[in-house]
Structure formats: structure tokens, C-alpha cells
Amino acid sequence: MSPVFDDLVGQEHIIGILKSAVVASRTSSDSQEMTHAWVFTGPPGSGRSSAAVAFAQALICPNQGCGHCNECQSAATGGHPDVEVIRTEELSIKVEEIRELLTRVAWAPSIGGWRVVVMEDADRLTESAANALLKAIEEPGTRTVWLLCAPTLHDVLPTIRSRCRHLQMRTPSIYAVTQVLIKCDNISPTMADFAARASQGHIGRARYLATNESVRSIRKVILQLPLQLGSLAAAFQAAQNLIDLATEEANASSESRNEKEIEKLQEAYGKGATGRGMATGAAKAVKELEKEQKSRATRMVRDSIDGALLDLATFYRDVMLVQSSATESMINSDMRDEIEGFASSFPAHAAAQKMSAILEARKHLAMNAAPLVTCEALMCELARK
Ligand SMILES: [Zn+2]
Numbered sequence: 001m002s003p004v005f006d007d008l009v010g011q012e013h014i015i016g017i018l019k020s021a022v023v024a025s026r027t028s029s030d031s032q033e034m035t036h037a038w039v040f041t042g043p044p045g046s047g048r049s050s051a052a053v054a055f056a057q058a059l060i061c062p063n064q065g066c067g068h069c070n071e072c073q074s075a076a077t078g079g080h081p082d083v084e085v086i087r088t089e090e091l092s093i094k095v096e097e098i099r100e101l102l103t104r105v106a107w108a109p110s111i112g113g114w115r116v117v118v119m120e121d122a123d124r125l126t127e128s129a130a131n132a133l134l135k136a137i138e139e140p141g142t143r144t145v146w147l148l149c150a151p152t153l154h155d156v157l158p159t160i161r162s163r164c165r166h167l168q169m170r171t172p173s174i175y176a177v178t179q180v181l182i183k184c185d186n187i188s189p190t191m192a193d194f195a196a197r198a199s200q201g202h203i204g205r206a207r208y209l210a211t212n213e214s215v216r217s218i219r220k221v222i223l224q225l226p227l228q229l230g231s232l233a234a235a236f237q238a239a240q241n242l243i244d245l246a247t248e249e250a251n252a253s254s255e256s257r258n259e260k261e262i263e264k265l266q267e268a269y270g271k272g273a274t275g276r277g278m279a280t281g282a283a284k285a286v287k288e289l290e291k292e293q294k295s296r297a298t299r300m301v302r303d304s305i306d307g308a309l310l311d312l313a314t315f316y317r318d319v320m321l322v323q324s325s326a327t328e329s330m331i332n333s334d335m336r337d338e339i340e341g342f343a344s345s346f347p348a349h350a351a352a353q354k355m356s357a358i359l360e361a362r363k364h365l366a367m368n369a370a371p372l373v374t375c376e377a378l379m380c381e382l383a384r385k
Contacts (some may be wrong), residue, residue: 004054004065004072008047009180009203010172017167018051022058022065025114035165037137037146039122041153042169045202049120051169052147056083056116059145060109071111082109086119089296091368093121095128102136105144115144122148123155130157137163171201181210197331198314205307214252218245222308223332226315227342229383239375246308250300258293265289305371306362309378313358319343319351347385357381 002022005015024033038055040048057072058065060082066072074080084105086093101117109115125133137146137160146164150156153166174196180203181192187210195210198219209215222245225238269282314331321330322343332339343351361378365371 002058002065003067004057004061007184008051008054010170010176011047011051014051014167014169018055018058019064021055025059026064036144037148037160037164038167039148039150039153039156039161039164040167040169041150041155043151043171043202045199045204045206046169046171047203048149048169049118051167052118052120052149053085055147056085056118056145059114059116060111075116080111082111082115084115084117086117086121088121088124089292089299091124091295091299093119093125093129095126095132098125098129098132102132105136109143113143116147117144118147118149120149122160123150125157127157130160134160134163172203174201177201177203177206181206185210187211194334197333198311200310200314200331215249218249218308219311221245222311223315223335224338225312225379226382227338229379232380232383235379235383236376239372239379242308242312242375242379243305243372246304247301249307250297250304254293254297254300261289261293262286302365302371305375306365309358309362309365313355315339316351316354316358319346320355323348323351354382 002019005018008015021034038052040052042048053076054065057067057075060075060080061069061071063069071080075083078085084101086097086101105115105117133146134157136144148156148160148164153161156164174193177196177199178189178192181187181195182189185192185207187195191210192206195206199205199209209219222242225242228238229235265285266282269285315335318330318332318335318339319342321327322340323346327336330336330339357378361374364374
């Protein structure tokens with residue numbers, strides 16, 4: 001029953017809850033099992049938005065989430081009239097967007113029994129946006145379900161979270177991620193094991209790493225950085241290298257996407273169509289799209305820098321493991337010799353300090369600190385003996 005939930009790796013504890021909610025949603029609308037507002041929390045890559053989308057599918061599918069009917073498919077791709085998936089490429093979701101959303105979801109469901117809103121980044125709501133949303137959650141339309149996703153419960157306004165049922169996703173085990181890569185993505189066992197370790201249970205990143213040679217080589221260069229921090233000048237250079245590599249990685253994935261989007265938009269306006277109104281309309285829309293793409297690019301570079309810092313943290317984690325002779329759970333086993341050499345001359349306990357410095361830098365970046373300055377400060381700290 002409900003195969004849409006099968007892709008949620010290592011989340012058996014919440015799948016049971018969601019399945020009972022789906023059953024309850026069909027029998028009576030005011031059952032304990034089925035509530036109107038849910039919040040899914042979990043670290044990046046734990047699949048919180050996949051869980052919310054699967055739940056949306058199961059709610060509107062005549063077969064409780066078969067995964068292949070029209071309802072299931074259109075809900076997943078954003079084409080279902082009763083399912084709204086709010087994904088943002090911006091750093092924040094503004095009150096105007098929420099107001100627009102609220103007018104869209106005000107009417108009763110058109111096909112299925114429920115109107116479902118999945119908000120992938122509820123932590124990006126501005127305060128006024130969150131307050132506008134709060135009103136809707138307090139007085140939900142009888143057939144509207146809100147599914148909010150955020151890294152932790154603290155990222156959601158207390159007044160909102162107190163009205164939601166909370167589901168905490170778990171970071172799947174290395175083993176579980178490896179199995180998914182082998183079975184669903186046809187990746188070789190050795191590569192799957194490497195990617196699952198390197199991405200620390202982040203399934204999306206694991207898949208990306210396993211299937212993308214250039215991402216793997218960028219990661220390799222990042223992991224060499226701690227070995228090159230001999231002087232202050234070298235630390236500044238390392239910071240610049242990290243930013244350049246992260247930008248390169250982000251650009252590679254956004255360029256082809258940008259071109260495709262612009263092409264599609266021009267097609268929608270009828271490429272080659274004549275008439276002045278048509279031409280200005282298209283030009284304006286393209287300009288707006290380019291603006292959106294630019295802000296998405298900024299966010300992708302930030303995400304990519306964050307990924308690079310996470311990789312860097314795994315280096316020091318491995319140094320700690322080597323120093324305490326617990327190498328079997330080493331992440332970067334492909335660099336064993338370099339890491340062992342580094343660990344032998346590195347003061348005990350210092351690796352833990354370096355890891356917290358990296359964590360601190362990630363926090364600053366998440367609060368919109370300037371990337372280069374943050375990385376320079378970090379590299380100087382990492383270079384300090
Ligand atoms: Zn279905």
C-alpha cells in the first residue's frame with residue numbers, strides 16, 4: 001500500500017504515521033490522526049520535502065499514493081490543480097507571495113478531496129509572511145492541508161509550530177544510502193559506498209557525487225586545502241580557491257538550466273511572433289526571469305560553499321579518527337595516506353577546534369555574511385598552529 005512512501009530512506013518511524021493519516025483522511029475529516037497542518041524537519045538531504053510531497057500524493061490519489069496514476073504524477077511535477085508546491089530560489093519568502101498563495105488556495109479542491117500546500121523552505125518566511133500564513137493555519141479551509149518543511153523546529157515561528165503536528169526526519173544510515181544508490185540508481189557498490197560516506201547520509205548529494213566526475217574532482221581539491229595552509233598568504237589563497245571552486249561547481253549546474261528556462265519562456269511567448277505588444281511582453285518576462293536566475297545563482301554558490309565547508313569538516317573528522325585509531329569509519333579513505341601523515345604531526349584535540357571553526361563559519365554564511373571574508377577568516381584559523 002502507498003508505494004509513494006517507499007523512496008523515503010530510513011524514515012520508517014514517520015511513514016507509519018503518514019499512512020494512518022491518509023486512511024483517516026478518507027473516513028472522517030476531524031479524526032485525531034489527520035490534522036490540517038504539519039511540519040517536517042530534518043537536516044538537508046534527509047528528504048523532508050520528498051516526504052511532504054509523498055504525503056500530498058497519497059492524500060489526493062484514489063489509491064492512497066500508488067505513484068503512477070495521473071493524480072500522483074501531476075502532484076509530483078507541480079501540475080495538479082489541488083497541490084501547490086512552494087519552492088523558493090530566493091533567500092526569503094515575502095508577505096506578498098503568501099498573500100497571493102492564500103487567494104489561490106481559498107477555494108475548495110477541484111478534483112480530489114483535499115487541497116494540499118507543500119512549503120519546502122518554511123524557514124525562509126519573513127516575519128510578516130509567517131504572520132500572514134499563521135492566520136490561514138489558524139482557520140484552515142476544511143479541506144486544506146499545510147505541509148511545511150524546515151531544517152529544525154526552531155526555524156519555524158513558535159505560533160505556527162504550536163499549531164502543527166511535528167515529524168522529525170532522521171539522517172539515513174550510510175548503509176541505507178548505499179543500498180538506494182545501488183538498487184535505484186544502478187551505481188557500483190564501491191562508488192555507492194564512497195558517495196554515501198562522503199555525503200554523510202545526504203542522499204541527494206550522494207547521488208550527485210556518484211554520478212558526476214567533475215564534482216568528485218572539485219571535492220578532491222577542496223580536501224587538499226588543509227595540507228596547504230603553511231603560511232598566512234597560503235591561507236588567503238586557499239580561501240580564494242575554495243570560493244572559485246564552489247562558484248565553478250554552482251555555475252556548471254545552473255548555466256544549462258538557465259538557457260533552457262529562457263528558451264521555454266520565449267517559446268511560450270511564441271518565438272518569432274510579430275506584433276509590438278508580444279515583443280515587449282516577452283522581453284519584460286525574460287528580464288524578470290534573468291533577475292530570478294541571478295538570485296538563484298547567488299543562492300547556489302552559497303549552497304556550494306556550504307557543501308565545500310562540510311567536505312572540509314570531514315577532513316578534520318578523519319584526522320580525529322586516525323588520532324584515536326578508529327579508522328574503520330573514516331570518510332575519506334581515498335586520502336588515507338595524506339590524512340595519516342597530517343594527523344601524526346597535528347596536535348591532539350586541535351582537530352575538534354578546527355571542526356567547530358568550520359561550523360561557526362557555516363553559521364555566519366547562513367546569516368548572509370560575505371563569503372570571501374568568512375572563508376579567509378576561517379582559513380587563517382585553520383592555519384593557526
Ligand atoms: Zn496514485
